Amino acid sequence: MQILQHIPVWVFFLLLGLIALGLQQTRTRHIPKPRLLGINIALTVFTLVGVVQQWQPTPWLVLGLLSWAASCTLVAWGLGQGAAPAGASYNAETRRFTVPGSWLPLALFMAIFVCKFVVGMLTATAPEHIHSLNAAIGISALYGFFSGVLNARAWRLIRLQKTA
Helix, strand or coil, X not given: CHHHHCCCHHHHHHHHHHHHHHHHCCCCEEEEHHHHHHHHHHHHHHHHHHHHHHHCCCCCHXXXXXXXXXXXXXXXXXXXXXXXXXXXXXXXXXXEEEECCCCHHHHHHHHHHHHHHHHHHHXXXXXXXXXXXXXXXXXXXXXXXXXXXXHHHHHHHHHHHHHC
């Protein structure tokens, strides 16, 4: 219980915001391209900032960034080769994408939050376990994986624009 007392209040608001945002993603929506990309850019920056903040005071920042970038790029490219989700479309007249509802974004938002929360807790309570080369590579790759999955989905949707 004492651990909960040391968690900043903004963390709980961030969790509630991510849950709300994720629940919105479960419904079919008609959204413009900037909004489609905005969430992905924000969460990609969120994971990238997490890598920088975590490894900046260590000698593993460059390796962490390389691990994040490689993972993000490979996952986004690999998963981005598939077809857009069933029911997705692009309307050239309204310049909006129809994005079918999915629980995947909510699951990814929660996975990112939990991962960053656990890393933060370990950094505060057991830094000797978290400040290592293996942790820098592994955690950064995991953050990159999350970003890659989100970006792959957006990439598959954006490709619909070319076929409309």
